Amino acid sequence: MKISVFLFLAGIISMYAGNSYSQTTRLSLDLRETTVGEVLINIENQSEFYFLYSNKLIDVNRKVSLRVKNKPVSNILDHLFVDTDVRYVVFDRQIILSPEDMLKKPIEQQTAPPQERTITGTVTSADDGSALPGVNVVVKGTQVGTTTDIDGKYQISVSESANILVFSFIGMETLEIELDVSNIIDVEMKIEILGLEQVVVVGYGTMRKRDLTGAISSVKMEPLLSRPMNDFGDALQGQISGVQVVQHNGAPGSAPTIQVRGLNSITAGQVPLLVIDGVPMESMLDLSTYDPMDIESIEVLKDASAAAIYGSRGGAGVILVTTKTAKPGISTFNVNYTYSVQTLPRKVPVMNAQQYIEASMQAAQNAWVYHQGGDPNAPNTVAARGHIKYTWPQEWDDPNVRASWPSSDKQDEWYRNAPMHKINISGSGDTERATYYLSASFLDQEGMINNDHRYRRGYLNGKVETKITDWFSAGININNRLTLEENKPVYWVFESHSIEMPPIFPAWTEDGYAGGPLTVVDDSRYPSTTPSLANWEGIYFTIPANPATWTNNKPLTQSNKVLGTIWSEFTLLEGLTFRSGYTYDQNWSETSTYFSIDNNLPETLYGRGSMERNIGRTHHWYFDNLLTYKKTWGIHSVNATAGYVAEKRNYLGFNTSSRYFENDLVPYLSAAEEVRNNNDSESSTTFASYLARVNYILKDRYMVTGTIRRDGSSRFGTNYKWGNFPSIALGWLLSEETFMSNIDLINNLKLRASYGFTGNDNFGDYVWIPSLSQGYTVYGGQLNTFYQKGNLPNPELKWEKTGQFNVGFDLSVLNNRVSLVADYYKSRTEDLLLNLPISALTGFTSLLQNIGVVQNKGVELNLTTRNVVGQFNWTTVTNFSLNRGKVIDLGPEEYVQPFRSFGGMQVRSYLDEPIFQYYGYDYIGTYRDQADIEASPSYGGAEPGDAKYRDVNGDGITTTADKTLLGNPQPDFIWSMSNTLNWKGFDLSVLLTSVIGGDKVNIFRRRSMWYHKGRNYLQVMENAWTPENPDSYYYKLSVNVTSMNKQPSSYWIDDATYVKLKSVTLGYILPASMTKRIGISSLRVYLNGNNLYSWDDFIGHDPEQGGGGEQHYNRGITHNEYAIPRTYSMGINITF
């Protein structure tokens, strides 16, 4: 860079730079026969001024004498250079000396507009010197930015006022470079050392990662945003050890189930507490409160020492979500757009028409021969066989008719490839006194179920923080979510019936009616005698089973969530701050469904029309007051927090329905003839808590954290409202010790140990209150009100309390190329909130009591390896989680059956077993013939080809005493692996997730493997028992299913193991040289495939489906969930 250019620029700058320092600073000098150079040094020593000059141009060896007192620097310089051609320019603290002629030109141009200069350079890796493409280069405090090209080169035009360039790149330490005279700035970026200095959000505050003592995992959202997500909960999948995220349901907008470590509650809920920007949310449904694009990071508090600060609600883990704020000193404007297509990953293998016809005939014949003892050759007539169920349509006796029968695959009909658009626009900035972050998002998603299902969601989000004085700052966040869902399909109709409806009927008839036995009468594709099918019990599965009869119904769901927080923070003393915040949020949802008269059937089959409307709203306010003290003196460092928080949630629900409409023109309640019902309900929950935490660090290596929370809740009886939840944690940063400093291999090693208590209050309001239920009884031709005891209250209910021990270490070796975080935990949950069976002689069958103990222990590993570093980067992150839980006390009970059964399959929790065991018969195959029945343990009425169950008690007969434990939904372990590769502008990431072990109750096996009102069969039933295939595992088809065949058994259970190629993303950052021309500083395009492939033995759309929702006892039960889509996306990220 030529000095002339520099001086030219400096001259310009001097016009704009404030002169306040040079004007206010007074200097005194008394020097004799000193060189000019020494005078300048003297001034530099006395003040903050520094001089820039060239020895070639300025004679600094000239001797001068100078005596000034309290003069401004200009005065001194005037004296110093009097009678020389040297002129000076003062730019703040910087003083440039130059011969007069070189300054002349710029001075003449003083009135010209500010000019830009162009800075170029190369960004390389400090590790191996290779070029780094895709690095963001931004002028601090502006939106001016660019990215490096594939050779790591960049070029950026900056205004003269720019003084700092920020270089940032995922996985690298962010660099800030001060601009000097040079227009060429080459930088080397270092790999981020696992963010030891990274700030991690902990409950009610933040800590440096190096100071953490608990088991806290942190996920940065940025690298994950290429994956299509329903909400930011999905982002956790495969990212953290000890956390299992199950998608369970592919419906647009559905929240995943998140389980932190083991299950420790049987009756009460087991839902991690979700906290967004410090505000506790009501449920996991609130995962959709923000667009994932607006989330900065997610922290999961896994161990009790970390979660204890959330006391009674920390028992199932705590998920802390932090939304984005402006980056310090950076202003950006981003646009992100994704286009996706969702497809059904695979079909459930069911029979086609030919297979179904054969199976139906076989079922009738088998029942006739083996159940009725009929003559196998009896004619196929009701007269000969006594009952219509032992016959089949006459025309099926003709093999040509069977072979030519049209076959209709309802899964093809009712699933479609559905598009999805997502756009997110955000802008943020950091000015001297305020920062802001503003964003808007819109999602338009069509459902995969072919019912014009459409889901739309929009967000408006704004966050402003101001620093009003040095000791007082305040801010406000407003977030609004609007959701509109049209034609949400009734799952059991569309999901079940697309699989179960017999393939012998079309989805639609030629006349445009819903296909079924009564409507194929005039359909030329079918034999003219088909109507007789309607008279055949075996095909009872009638028209409403056809989803086509549901498509005119118009369900509509709208919801709105508004959340606003206002806060202020005062610095009372150095290190001591007081923060007070108030949050109000409101959820409002309304669902209306109109059941149309015209149900796509002939008019004789029209319905009469009905309509339902449900409206629910929740008010929630949260008030927190926190005192924080942070101080370091010498070898001591303290970070302490104390606070008081209070919270109230109030729910009001209203639903009403009416029916009998004249026509489908006005789908409003008021257009109906008759009101059907009107209901409303209201409930409130209040919480009040005191909390405190002290984190003390000695010599930067010995750490201790103690917390306590005192929690009060309205859910508990008068004498049991309050509970205390203390915890203690220790940490030792071993690698800071001098004796470790010689071990070059180890970069970082920290040992951690903790013990703490958390609670669980996840159950209904008011259960401790004896309340009366109201109803009506009739006499005298009128309704008479009655009241009766509605519940058996337990006024002594208290918290479920979990004590947890955790020990772990963080290790980085080989120049931080390999890092391992390992934890072992053991927890004991006491005073379980158990809905224990009590004698029905009391008038009640169960009572919620604090009885029982559950124990969990487990190991979690998180291994990060940077396999290749440099121009080509390859990083692998592997997570492994193993949990073993068991029930160790159930009070007087040997087992509890806490919940409803699933098709008769009970879910029980036994002593010394993991919780939620499936309970039924152990299916071992079929009776090959009558001789086998006689030779084997059996039951009354057993027929050849019937189910054979294990004789558990060995008494030679099959009775209810042979029911046994059939498995449980808990996996042996789960693991995931993500690989991220970067090369020049390209990035590729591949995520595998996997569950090993565990059992899944598959209700489709239950419903579609026996004769079930003519429903279609799973294809495997082609191999069902027949006299010719007597060793089949699958019992025979029969229209008289003996009741023992229907008993819950291991026949219904699938192995839950799977390995899934969850996500693959390929991205490319366009060279900055290209994008810059159109005013874009960074442009990335990407392709993503999500839920791409699964290796498993599950019969169904997806092994992950089922068992969702907040009822954790549903774990592992799957039936007709909205299929989880496979999604292909392309997207673009633009930064201006």
Next chain:
Amino acid sequence: MLNSCEDFLDEYPPQSITSGNFYKNEQEMVMAANSVYNRLYSVWGAGSLPYLYGDLYGGDSWIYLTVGTAGDWEDLGNNMNVFPANGVITGAWNNYYRGIFLVNDFLNELEIFGVNNIETPGLGERLKAEALFVRACLYYYLAQCYGDVPLVTQVLTPPEAIDLIQTPESEVIAQVEEDLKFAISNLPTSYSGSDLGRVTSYAAKGMLARVYMAYGKNSEAQTVLADIINSGLYSLDSNGDGSIDNQDYSHVFDAYTKNSPECVLELQFIHGVTGYNHNYANSYTPRITQFHLPGQTDLLEAYGNGGVEDRLFLAFEADDSVRRDISAAQYVSDLSGGDPFFCPHTTKYYHGYQETFNNGSNVPIIRFSEILLNMSEVTGDAQYLNRVRARAGLPGFGESGYPAEFTTLTEALEHERRVEFSFEFQRGFDLKRTGRFLEVKSQELGKTLEPWRIHFPIPETVLDVNKEMTQNDGY
């Protein structure tokens, strides 16, 4: 701060009353007593023991296709092979003891309040009598279906209840008789106006007659039956038109002729969505969708607990078409306009009503025809039987034209009760009383029933908790 927090944490359900504030005056005691009345709906409701044993297990009801799972309904009805884990009998047991708790709880609250503190003369005793009547009905059916059952006559805490075992059936029945006798002496003989439909002393007598007969006390039964017949309050003229003919039979179930002279006791219902109506129509038709019943417009989607066995059609005499058509219809209209759809079902519970749902017809429990047939049974006199037959337009026993296959009065009564009371919860108990249960049901089922099948098993979940209790023989 702490004190204000305590208040802050006191939340009570805004839309319900807590029990501490109730049972404070006469009006509230009457409202509490009304809850006891409400239990009558579960004594005889769809899914109640009389239905399960009287019609499904021991009668002519057939499960065609159900929504239910795991074959519990088929086990009971079609196969007569009941497992202790059967959810249907478990539900019935729990529901009956829930009713017994509510009665005992009401009696307890009444005791605390003081029967004498109820100012309206006689009302305190009447409320107590009504409660005891309900309890007696609950225990009678428990004893009939399960044999020995625990006798609970006061409110129990969970620890008190857990050690209880079965009380001998005879002691349970002794309590039933005692309670009914109290009811008889403290209930009025009739009601009118806003009390119409309440239990009368004659209803209690009708119930007591059932109990006596079931336990071989025919002469005691004869006394109370004679009281009812001689009261002059009841007749077979259901529609009150002065003549007794086969039209009266249909009016028994008619939604428009409630509390007719035929009815000694009937469950009260009111039509419409804002009324209080029964779901028998839904329950007592096969599970089938998109069809309607003759003469109606509603598309039916029923639960399907009750189809009708072919044998019931055959049991009706050729000339008995009025009773047969009401009791057991064979077809429904196929809405495609094709052939009628074979779908045997009973129409008793929506008979004569244009709407299937929200049906407000009353459900008869003790009819005068039962009193007459009972009288025939305990006296051996056919004249009472023949009054019932005469109404149906059929020749009397011993008269010409009477079916030759029924040679004795016992056989004639068994036949008559089957066709007169189908789907009215009677047949299983009738066969049990006459000792014909095993013989008849074995024949109908086509396999030999073991004697212990006369009782239901004690539900598995009950034995899980009340560990001292023992399972019934055979199960």
